[in-house]
Amino acid sequence: MKPSSSIDLSSVQWRKSSYSSGTGGECVEVTDDLPGLVPVRDSKNPHGPALVFPSAAWSAFVGAL
Secondary structure, three states: OEEHHHOOOOOOOOEEOOOOOOOOOOOEEEOOOOOOEEEEEEOOOOOOOEEEEEHHHHHHHHHHO
């Protein structure tokens, strides 16, 4: 995992989880705009911190769910 402070996320296109409800509940957003990396953030706090995972680690995590 890399600190998001060293990666510019200001121009990426975020997308919500397909499991998100329309009620604004607990949800994560991810972006596919950075090759080899998957930034993840809380959709309720879009200006807050993001966690940035290597793509392989994120794929393994999602596959295990």
